[in-house]
Amino acid sequence: MAKKITKIDPVKQQITLQLQPKKRVCAYCRVSSDSWEQQNSFTAQLEYYQSLIEGREDWQFAGIYADEARSGTKLKKRDDFLRMMKDCEAGRIDMIITKSVTRFARNTVDSIQAIRRLKELGIAVFFEKENINSLSEKSEQMLTILSSLAQGEAEGVSTNNKWGILKRFQDGTYIISTPAYGYTNNENGELIIQEAEAAVVRRIFRDYLNGKGTHIIAKELSEEGIPTICGAETWQAAVIKEILINPVYTGNLLQQKSLTTEGVPFKRKRNRGQLPQYLIEDNHAAIIPQEAANAVIDIFAYRRKQMGLDDPAKCQNRYAFSSKIHCGECGGIFHRQKIYAGKSYETIQWGCIRHIKNGEQCGQKSIREDVIQRAFAVMWNKLITNSDKILLPLLEMLKKLRIDEAQEQEIGACHNRIMELTEQVHILSRLAAKGYMDPALLIERQNTLAIELVAVKKKRNQLLDNNGFDREIAGTELMLELIRKNPHVIEKYREDLFLQAIDKVIVQKNGQITFRLINRLELSESCRKGGSTRWDKVI
Template identity: 50%
Template sequence: MAKVRVIKPIHRMEAEAPKLRVCAYCRVSSDHTGQLQSFSAQVEYYTRLIENNDAWTFAGIYADEGISGTAKDKRDEFLRLIADCEAKKVDMVITKSISRFARNTADCIETVRKLKTLGIAVFFEKENINTLSAESELLMTVLSSIAQEESISTSKNSRWAIQKRFMKGEWKPSYLPYGYMKGKDGGIVINEEEAAIVRRIYTDYLNGKGTYIIAKELTEEGIPTRKGAEAWGENVVKEILTNEKYYGDMLLQKTFTTDTLPFKRKRNRGQKQSYYIANDHEPIIAIEQAERVREIMEQRKIEKAMVDTDTRKYNQRYPFSSKIQCGECGSTFKRQIIFKGKPYETVQWCCTKHIMNRAECSMTAVKDNHIKAAFINLYNKLKSNHDKILTPLAEDLKKLHCGREHESQVKEINKRITELTEQSHVLSRLRSKGYLDSVLFIEQSNLITKQLHEAKKQRSKLFEYNAFNDEAARTEELIAFLKKQDDLMESFDENIFSLMVEKIIVRSKLEIAFRLINGLELPEIIGEEVV
């Protein structure tokens, strides 16, 4: 038998634990005097708090003034904080609340996770959350969603004030198109040098030239653009030819800001009200010219119109079609089959921009079965914990947006919508299994669709009356739907996925986020297949 010798431990004097390098992040969202006084108080408070703690070393104050928290890339001090954390200059960050740190759920969770991997804690005083604790992520998801909702509410109030000015015809655009400039009294006056180019563009188009040729000739002649670009673009010429301001009218709210974060500007194609003011200012071209240009454009559009029905059908062939978005460039993912015909044939989804040019987007492909496995994990978490995740969120949203006098009506309508949605789900399953003939399926499906439309229309009226946000109602729909499901999910269910998920955002090769129908984004790690 081998002889075992015990080596006793060496007792050394334990070194004194190093002090934590602690910094604070402060932010105010406007530059009004009251807000800046609050900002100054925050800086003074955190400086004193950190310096008075013997276990901490003061690592600085990072402070953004007069900047919204909805987008992290617009906050210089915030970005400097992250850079210093990556450089190992900070051990802990203190901030007043989640809403001061970020009002965009995705940014908040992403940043906290990033700092967590670096071993850096973020402490939110108001919520009493230390992000290095085990339960922090669940709380962060819910609370940052509420902070995001408050930001959306503020944005809606601002837009309401702007729309009131639109209705009175008082709005003067901050940016005027090529050919116009602001006069001494703030009114719109003609810039004669640029107006000559505008008149030439209209004349050339009416004489048969296309927008590409017009732009090419202007560029070759070295005619300067308004924004100092080297070349005239075809779209710039088209914008000039379709802008009502050139014949003296004004269309307000051509674009609008989305109601949910991240806020994006979109072209108004009838989603929002617009306001038309005739004879608002001096025209550059005659209305008859503009009408003739419009007629020519419509004719050319008809001649070029070709509907690719095969492509449209393809976009709906698979459960993830048109639903996967690249977190880096925003492009849609395309389905691919690699190693086709081999025993290890694989279905994957890849960013269309990455496929065309890898230099423009570095996002790599994700496997189809990994996405399905991630959804199964997400569904089972929500099914088991919806009372901890979704129910508190729904309650907070109702407090923010719903009047008590109509709360019971909203609940009844939501219940009806859930029942009809479930009926549609059952009908589809019966049809797929061959238990229902096509005629009866179409008849019943159309009836349910009509009833759903009427119920949602009725609910929308209540929402408008109470300024009730759609996220609250959809959150309740999700809760009701999850309660009706009997079991946890073992294999991917396409119908459940389509009812719950609005979009999938691929953040990296190891992480995706599911944007649910209520706007809540929940991340999942990918890479492990379901066994």
């Protein structure tokens, strides 16, 4: 008996063309340096890909994502690459074209993870040089090999460079390309004093030894318009500290103070004993006497001990209000200040960093820490006594407003279509089981339904992801649980409740303190006399 063979034509391409007439194609370009030759290459890539994509009738130009002067070993620093991945997640791209695997990434792990994620989304990456489409069956093995080779090449270059630098460290021939502030290189690469900058260095050491802190020194230098290091806008306390502890100013050169990690992605870190350092004594003319430098180190050690900074546990989030208090006028972060230190009336206050640096940038006044604490206690007591009138209705409203009416209808339509398609699949299965349908026609129809089902589910998920109040709902539920565990009014400020309940504090210029809870609900208390809050007792 002759076998009956029926060809079942692919339906995916037909359905895709019906649902989306043109494939949305973008290009990704990258150059790893900002040299003139690379800039020309970068411009040429942009022009080439735009012309290529727009020249295809079945393609729709979805843009060009391009990172200039970005290393392929560090994915997080490639802004356009990350933006492209986000657009792929949002369903705006169907295909990516790039020059080669090395242009896409030199980090094997990042490259494969990105390609796999794009595969899950049904998005192809086409590598022109290697002629590889990431959606093909054998693409991943080949891409893994090529990405590993690209990463190996980058690591090999890095190893050779580090070996050469280390050799020059050991024989004392390493030439510093960017000398420390106060020095410059002569024609032989040797460090010589740059007098204008050296005068600033001497002043920094003198002021610190006379009792000024790094923050005050930085503020005064900025106010006087003294040129900064590397063209920065203002002097920073951290820069002043680096100058004070740098042995270069005593005529000694300490090399390999930082290191580059071995594997991709390469990261620059401070050398804290992982690698040997090389101290070259009497390498160049000193700006600061060794005795003055030793005295500075002793002061640093004393102040660290007094502030408890030698305890790592205390260094992490030293204060409950750190980074949480924001200025209602300029948006700046409030910093802690101690005034009248050592006096019986010593006070802790918090001030806007921009106002501290320059009163003309922000007119917000500082606020005492105890005022913020009492305002929190008042706000908390009002909240727990009215939680059934505030938080419970809010939770119900958030759940109802999770989606707007238009999107709710669209999501409902997607739900209905998914149910219809699922039911059609079941009907087909029952018909096939009873022999009422030709097997070839059954497979073709099932494939058609499966493709549409995936497309509708993807659309529904995007609608659900793009419009929700998950964070607000979760935060409100956590607030209710926190109140359930702490149902009684508090007589004074409690730091544990503040840390668990508050996301942000905004100090307004009108005398109000606004507390933004973890569910983004904002509650305000007045800190002015005669306002809604009395400071002589807690409500």
